[in-house]
Amino acid sequence: MVIIMQAGAPESEVDAVLAAVEKAGFRPWVNPGVERKVIALLGAMDAEKAELVDHFSALPGVERVTLISEPYKLASRRTRAESTVIQVGPVSIGGNELAIVAGPCSIENREQMFEAARAVKESGANLLRGGAFKPRTSPYSFQGLGVSGLQLLAEAGKATELPTVTEVLHPDDLEVIAEYADVIQVGARNMQNFRLLQDVGQVGKPVILKRNPGCRIQDLLMASEYIMLEGNPNVVLCERGITSFENATRYTLDLNAVPVIKRFSHLPVIVDPSHAAGDWRYVTAIALGAIAAGADGIMVEVHPNPASALSDGPQSLRPEKFQELMDALAPVAAAVGRRVAQPTLPRVGEDAGE
Numbered sequence: 001m002v003i004i005m006q007a008g009a010p011e012s013e014v015d016a017v018l019a020a021v022e023k024a025g026f027r028p029w030v031n032p033g034v035e036r037k038v039i040a041l042l043g044a045m046d047a048e049k050a051e052l053v054d055h056f057s058a059l060p061g062v063e064r065v066t067l068i069s070e071p072y073k074l075a076s077r078r079t080r081a082e083s084t085v086i087q088v089g090p091v092s093i094g095g096n097e098l099a100i101v102a103g104p105c106s107i108e109n110r111e112q113m114f115e116a117a118r119a120v121k122e123s124g125a126n127l128l129r130g131g132a133f134k135p136r137t138s139p140y141s142f143q144g145l146g147v148s149g150l151q152l153l154a155e156a157g158k159a160t161e162l163p164t165v166t167e168v169l170h171p172d173d174l175e176v177i178a179e180y181a182d183v184i185q186v187g188a189r190n191m192q193n194f195r196l197l198q199d200v201g202q203v204g205k206p207v208i209l210k211r212n213p214g215c216r217i218q219d220l221l222m223a224s225e226y227i228m229l230e231g232n233p234n235v236v237l238c239e240r241g242i243t244s245f246e247n248a249t250r251y252t253l254d255l256n257a258v259p260v261i262k263r264f265s266h267l268p269v270i271v272d273p274s275h276a277a278g279d280w281r282y283v284t285a286i287a288l289g290a291i292a293a294g295a296d297g298i299m300v301e302v303h304p305n306p307a308s309a310l311s312d313g314p315q316s317l318r319p320e321k322f323q324e325l326m327d328a329l330a331p332v333a334a335a336v337g338r339r340v341a342q343p344t345l346p347r348v349g350e351d352a353g354e
Ligand code: PEP
Pocket: 105, 131, 135, 186, 187, 188, 189, 210, 240, 272, 275
């Protein structure tokens, strides 16, 4: 249930509604809204409680009360009609400008991280990714550099003036990750690690929540609800491919998820073509399709030398291929009313003074 207040309803009326909501046994959640306040009722809504619609509708300052059929409340567009724009330093995710998250799958060493950071910045990325704690199928595979990797990511981010994104695997690592990174990524494998989601919700950093390949769109929205319920409204959803019978690619990108999420939720949604395809050859085409479909950005793996990558080399773009992707993306973005950030570093070989 959401209670929509009249435009300009005084604070005293809002407070009276909040008190009535609490008295009825719900936790109220207020969305300030641009024009009018919307109060969402959090808690189990059985048929009897649904009869409270009339009770709340009669309170002074209330414009109308609607029942939300979706099980997610905070992520629902009914609670917040306008699309959420998340600020990460100078970058807005969900606004007119696209979020271009790029960088290596794993942070491997200083040279690799800095080379990747410089390259993606030159091509117009506005967020830098790199994994320090890696979820690997095999325990014998490279597990990430841990804290020393976070330090390299932070240094590379600072050098290129790019906010950073990195994945958390375990709640114990959250504090140190929050110290070094600007955005916390919850990977596909942990999308339904509910305790981790709750802990992430208590950290005051934006979150990129990736869809588990075996989960429905609604499950992804419910997972975002766990984070938001802890007081962190800054969740970016990421479609990265689901499991299907098709085996020509690593996963099957569910591009439907983009317009579906846009319809039912106000949260920004980005697409990761690298993990969806598992092969660098398809990454650009999928990225263009994602933006054309209305995604707020992309997350792309870029490595200076994919053949030597310690993880996900086959799906990583070389810097020059990433530049080609960005060149191809600009007109597609423009065609759907979006913009790609202008690179602020000169491209290699270009004169900074001219
Ligand atoms: C990643 O971004 O490197 C990653 C592990 O992605 P996913 O969780 O989508 O598999």
